[in-house]
Amino acid sequence: MKTYSADKIRNVALLGHSSSGKTTLTEAVLFATGTTKRQGRVDDGNTVSDFDKEEIARKVSINTTVIPVEWKDTKFNLLDTPGYFDFIGEMYGAKRASEGSILLVDASSGIEVGTEKAWKNLEKYKTPRIIFINKMDKEEVNFENLLAQLKETFGEKIVPFALPIGVSSDFKGLVSVIDEKAYEYNGIQRKEVELADDFKVEIESIKEGLMETIAETDEELMEKYFEGEEFTPEEISKGLKLAVSNGDLVPLLVGCAEKAMGMDFLLETIEKYIPSPVDIGLAKGLKDGQEVERKIDVKEPFSAIVFKTIIDPFVGKLTLFKVVSGKLTKDMEVYNSTKEKSEKLGGLFVLRGKNQIEVGEIQAGDIGATSKLSHTQTGDTLCVKNNQILFDKIEYPQPTLYLAVEPKAKGDEDKIGTALQRLTEEDPTFVVERNTETKQLLIGGQGNMQLTVIVDKLKNAFGVEVNLTKPKVAYRETIKGTSSVQGKHKKQSGGAGQYGDVHIRFEPCEEQFVFAEEVFGGAVPRNFFPAVEKGLQESLEHGVLAGYPVVNIKATLFDGSYHPVDSNEMAFKIAASLAFKKGMEQANPILLEPIMKLEIVIPEDYMGDVMGDMNKRRGRILGMEQQEDGSQKIIAEAPHAELFEYAIDLRAMTQARGSFTMEFVRYEEVPSNIAEKIIEEAKAEKE
DSSP states (O other), X not given: OOOOOGGGEEEEEEEESTTSSHHHHHHHHHHHTTSSSSOOOTTTTOOSSOOSHHHHHHTSOOSOEEEEEEETTEEEEEEEOOOSGGGTHHHHHHHHTOSEEEEEXXXXXXXXXXXXXXXXXXXXXXXXXXXXXXXXXXTTOOHHHHHHHHHHHHOTTEEESEEEESOGGGOOEEEETTTTEEEEEETTEEEEEOOOHHHHHHHHHHHHHHHHHHHTTOHHHHHHHHTTOOOOHXXXXXXXXXXXXXXXXXXXXXXXXXXXBTHHHHHHHHHHHSOOHHHHOEEEEEETTEEEEEESOTTSOOEEEEEEEEEETTTEEEEEEXXXXXXXXXXXXXXXXXXXXXXXXXXXXXXXXXXXXXOSEEETTOEEEEEOOSSOOTTOEEEBTTBOOBOOOOOOOOOOEEEEEEESSTTOHHHHHHHHHHHHHHOTTOEEEEOTTTOOEEEEESSHHHHHHHHHHHHHHHOOOEEEEOOOOOOEEEESSOEEEEEEEEEOSSSSOEEEEEEEEEEEOSSSEEEEEOOOTTSSOGGGHHHHHHHHHHHTTSOSSSSOOXXXXXXXXXXXXXXXXXXXXXHHHHHHHHHHHHHHHHSOEEEEEEEEEEEEEEOGGGHHHHHHHHHHTTOEEEEXXXXXXXXXXXXXXXXXXGOTTHHHHHHHHTTTOOEEEEEEXXXXXXXXXXXXXXXXXXXXXXX
16 A cells, blocks of 8 residues: 555545445445455455454444555545444544544434434544445435425525435436536446536526535635636635535445445545644644643654554454654654554554555655554543653543443453453553442443453453443431440450450541540559550451441540550550441441433423433432434432442443433442342441
8 A cells, every 4th residue: 555645645534324334435435446346245354444353243343444455646534433322432533533524314214212322423623524425326316305395304404415316226326516417327337427407596596505615714705706806617616625624515425335336436435524633733632731732743753552452362452543743664662652662563554444455655644554562542632752742631521321341261360461451551441440448440431332242352362251240329327316335355364364345436527537545543544545446447457337448437436445465556456436326326327329420412392201210219200401403411419229230221221322421429328128128238248
């Protein structure tokens, strides 16, 4: 593969609902450009893009794959992203490595949840985009209705740059609105045919609207437009490109990826209207804490952002990066400015699916890969050591579903830990945590499917099998009343005896734990106070109700007695722990549970269901906020115990349109009927 300069590169992310045909589109483009000799199929498990065992087994994309193709002196890096919501993090990396996106819509299904979600992201970041209506050959397709639906949902900026010739089984080609030409396809071959009259009227109406859009891109053009002057072809082309770049215009194309129809027209449209890396102009980063700019230019010092990591037990670690400035050659030593470590490249190549194509260099704006980088992770910046820069890391969504991991076979704990750590490198939306309190190993992600895939990867790639269970809740215990008790430890059976006697008052307080003393007349010598405090502190680890840690308690040592020979630190420590147990039991002990604050963003239609469900979870609605895009944000609090599967339930309630974030706020008393069950379960587990 030859080296391309940034102006001859187009990096585009393929987005859309699951099964809208993103992977099939990459196969069609590979076939239409002559890169492959036959078109693979997702159902047959032989596509270039879905090469992972889990992807082939499930027939869905799980990872972002880079598919580079060369066509008419331009290199197109297509980034095929998963449509399934559990793998949403993959889109973030792909978007970071691309200047534009193609949003695929299944012509027979219309606007789906994945279409809406992708559009929201594209709008948020003002990403230049093209809508590609796929599967035009399917039954029940009505192009006019679909176009009206898209405009109604997403706005009038969606404009057809292609109109279909026939639909469903009669779909045989397309009309180019800008060129006013008609094309029919025989497989990947297209031939120009006569433009039918009924298209001419439609084209004229579309073009009229486009002229206004073009005029709005430039003051001089606006004057020209109002004076009724015609735009030149150059002005039209420049104006359209600018409007697409600004996100003010979204070209809509039609085709059928399965039959590779319309692929050449799609590539032509990407080449003409999606910005090249050069058009983006500048990248901002930090140097010694100060903001600096780098031109997307081969003459600048080398810098790159890592947007994807692939962990393969056989090949090792592959690092995919986008060169921001300068160029990278295979004998260069690179510096990771995020980790502040030097790295040696393990070769330099371009990935097409899993195939490594060796190259001599990769220039600014292009995407490449290397292996064996020991410190580098997704989101890191690579650069030259003598001219450093640090780019913003990629922001990923926080995990919303946590499950506990237990090995099926004893002794596999270390293997599991190592394998899970490697999998977090591959997927930054997946996290591994050890809960120090419950002693459980937890894995967190975006949903059930993602965590199931992790379990399958552990088995298939790393040879360890695990079970997933609900995490335990980190309950606490405290007291509501006050008690004054005696703790006495006396042991005299031959040899040195042990004697410790304390009188302690226990009461609730705001702080975690407070130890005080009010001893008069040396009833307990001062040198034993630390032993008493230590005995109490160690006792805090296990409460009297269900063995959970104790909080918000004040213990005051107010009296006691000692033996001049038999008293020692150990005796007073034991006496304190005896007093603690008795004192807790007599001071109205209660169970506390963690309360979480949730921010739930949903379309207004689901408000009733989501609020009703929150009440069933013993939750409280604290407020509501209207969002810019018309959705609603519900702010609520609920016990952690009721929220373990909230990610799955919210998705079901809102057809995957809802999202939420959650954080711990405080502990609150558990209602007595629920506390009884928790205490019973804890006792049964101990037995």
